[in-house]
Amino acid sequence: MVKKNKGLLKKIGCILISASILLTGWTFFGSSISIADGDTTIVDEVLNEDPDTTEEDVEEVAETEETEESEDAADASDETTTTFSTDSLELYSLPAASLGTSLASTNDDGTYTADDGATYADSSMTELVKVPKSVGTSFTVPSSVTVIDAGAFDGSDVKNLTFEDGTKITSIGTHNSWPNTGSVDDMTYVSCLGCSSTSVVVTYFQDLQDAGKFIEINFDNSGTTTTFTITYDYILLAKDGTVLRTETGVSNETVVAGKIPNGVTATTYTDANGVEYARVTDLDPDLEVATKNRPYEYTFQATIDTYEITIIYQLNDADGNKVKDVTAKTLDLASGSTPTYTAESTYTDGTTTYNLTSSPTFEEVTGPATYTYVYTASSSGGESGGGGSTTPTYTVTIKGNFYENDGTTYIGERTITSYTQEAGKVITAPTVDGYTAFGTTTYTVTASNSQTATFTYKKTTASSSSTKKFKVTVYDVFYDQTMTKKIETKTRQTDTYSQGDTFSYDPKTYSGYEYVSAENQSGTVNADRTVTFKYKATTASGKTTSNSKYSVTAGANQKVPSNVGTVTITCDGPLDKIVAIKVDGVTLAQNQFTVESGSTILTLTASYVSSLSAGDHVVRFEYTDGWAETLLTITGKTTTTVTYKVSSDGSISSGHTKDTTPTTADGFDSRYLLCLAIFLLGAGTILFSKQKKLEAILAGERDDE
Missing domain, CATH: 3.10.20 (Ubiquitin-like (UB roll))
Incomplete structure (x- = not known):
């Protein structure tokens, strides 16, 4: 006989199964929907380091109604059926008006942020106030702009700047940190087609070029470059x-x-x-x-011995007494050559005119020598300028254009001498050792000051004399670690040898360098020779020792996500002694970091930090007299969770909660195990009730028998 409560176990089983299904749904939707203070909070997708939110459709899930039907009295009065209604689920979306694409807006301070991301003084966009970092490396100045405020580009990464109409720009304010161009690889390019060389834009950036900034300016319609x-x-x-x-x-x-x-x-x-x-x-x-x-x-x-030859003008008074000496010229002439010099016929000193009365005889050059021309004052014009009249004289600078012996291959121009002569005097091209004047070789003095007479010369075979003595000079040349940059050249010694002698030299040992190679290390003397030994630095500077006398005072052993932005580390070493910043033994390029005084404040750029692989990295400060190291650990990316709250009146507010935990694969939620356990318990209860019912039926049949 079946008892009245024979359907109780089945009901309990159904309830447990229903509860497990509800709990599973709650667990699943609970990761994105929560109810608090009567409001529904919708959690947006995870954003990577971007506080700007996106608008999502908001779904409101109505509570599921559970209906229990009564047992079928005729068939199975002990069975309970549980059902779920999907009609109660309603969908809500944000208004279409709130999903516009324009970023333009008027700010609280009255400034205007345009769609290009830049801030202007107002919506007329005639005054550019600020270009943020978020615009990236390229920016176009609209044709409406006439004024660029001071510091408008400071803090930005703009490397390609284009002016739609740069001719309208009337002023550009001073910038302190832009453009940050530390090398040719970090060049800033400015395009202002239609501008001229006198335009405000062009002159502004040309001044920055003169100050050492790496900038290329493209202006006027032909694309002329600086x-x-x-x-x-x-x-x-x-x-x-x-x-x-x-x-x-x-x-x-x-x-x-x-x-x-x-x-x-x-x-x-x-x-x-x-x-x-x-x-x-x-x-x-x-x-x-x-x-x-x-x-x-x-x-x-x-390549041969040279000696200084000095030409002196000795000025005497009318009685032949020496007044003074004037150095007229110094010549550096090759040994064995014979000096040549043409002195002017008269020489004026102050108001006194002197006439050339004696000339020296030149001899073959074997060492330094002095040659003297003697000038005597005219008897008609004493130094006091007494009753006689003085004929006006004029200064003529003599220059020469020098060519190879073919007369067409130009060598260069230089000043040869100067003469003071009366108007009408004829000057002949002075003799220059090793050269012959050709073309026009005379010049007539005119009655004007600051005259220049230029003569043309072509090279002749320079005279020389044989010598049995030659010199060998030894140089030690020092390079950086890569042998691409020369640091210093030292002259070690210069020795004199007789022709036919042999020579040989060995490299020396220098602290901080290692010997690499030699040129002309040994040989036979038949001319002047040079011997060169090359050394490369064993450290970045060639002078750094292994002394780790410095230490990191701030920012040591940091653990940061790769998208944290810039990373700052401070070392107590002096900035003026820093020679390199290395990460994992690799010297950083100038566009990967900055250093500031205050000991040494190192800032790694955001782009460089983001390029580092996850794991530990060694950051090293190298100085001329020591070094310091610290670890920098890169983890996964920082994530930001953005939430929306939908109030009962339908209004939406947003807040931001930043989760600095590195992104990892989602783990298994243990609440699903609870749901499974409840489901199995319910199923087991139903099966157990079926067994009891079967046993009761069988027991009833036996009673009937």
Whole structure:
């Protein structure tokens, strides 16, 4: 016989199964929907380091109604059926008006943020106030802009700046940190087609170029680029290494902004006196990208002995008494050559005119020598300027254009001498050792001041005499670790040998360097020779020791996500001694970090930090006298969770909660196990009730029997 409560177990089982289904749904939707304070909170998707929110459709899930039907009295009065209604689920969406695409808006302070992300003084967009970092590396200044405020680009990453109509720009304010162009690889490009060389935009950025910024300006309709004039001066050395003089502007080169000059390619140089020099390549300057007009100095050393020849004018009074000596000229002439010099026939000093009365006889050059021309005052014009009249005289500067012996290959121009003569006097081209005047060789003095007479010369075979003595100069040249940049050149010694002698030298040991190679290390003397030993640095600077005397005082052993932005580390070493910043042994490029004083404050750029792989990295500060190291650990990316709250009145508010936990794969929610357990318990209860019912039926049949 079946008891009245025989359907109780089945009901309990159904309830448990229903509860497990409801709990499963609640667990699933609970990761994105929660109910608090009568409001429904919708959790947006995870955003990577971007506080801007996106609008999502908001769904409101109505509570599921559970209906229990009564048992079927005729069939199975002990069974309970549980059902769920989907009709109660209603969908709600944000208004279409709130989903607009324009970012333009008027800010609380009255400024206007346009769709390009930049801020302007107002909606007319005539005054550019600020260009944020978020615009990226390229920005176009609208044609409406006439004024760019001071600091408008500070803090931005703009490297390509285009002006729609740069001719309208009337002023550009000062910027402190932009453009941040530390190398040619970090060049800032400015395009202002239609602008001229006098436009505000062009002159503003050309001034920055002159200040050392790496900027290329493209302006006017033909796309003209900025160029600079690079001049090359020659430092001339005697054979023994003594500096003779510097000849300025020997040659020049026009270079496009941002490009590296070609430099001097000639390996020899012959001066106006016929002395030949060889370029000392180890002393060549390091050529830099062109950012302004500038000179470079190249060093040339005489291949034969040279000596200084001095020309003196001895001025005597009318009675033959010496008044004073005047140095008229100094010449650096090759040993074995014979000096030549043409002195003017008269010489004026103050109000006194002197006439040439005696000339020296020149001899073959074997050493330094002085030659004296004697001038005597005219008897008609005493120094006091007594009753006689003085004929006016005029100064004429004599210059020469010098060519190779073919008369067409131009060598250069230089000033030869100067004369003071009366108007109408004829000046003949003065003799220059090693050269012959050709073309027009005379000049008639005119009654005007600051005259210049230029004569043309072509090279002749310079006279020389054989010598049995030669010099061998030994240089030690020091390079960086990569052997690409020369750090220093030292002249170790200069020795004199007789012709036919042999020589041999060995490298030396220098702290911080290791020997690499040698040129002309040994040989036979038949001319002046140079011996060069090359060394490379064992550290980044060639001077850094292994002394770790410095330490990291702030930002040591940081653990940061790769998208944290910039990373700052401070070391107590002095900024003026820093030579390199390394990460994992690799020297960082200038666009990957910045350093500031206050000991040494290192800031790694956001782009560089994001490029580092997850894991530990060694950051090293290298100084001229020590170093310091610290670990920098890169984890996963930082995530930001954005939530919306939907109030009962339908209004939506948003808040931001930042989760700094690195992103990982989602784990298994243990609440699902609870749901499964409840479901199984319910199923087991139903099965158990079926068994009891079967047993009761069987027991009833036995009773009937």
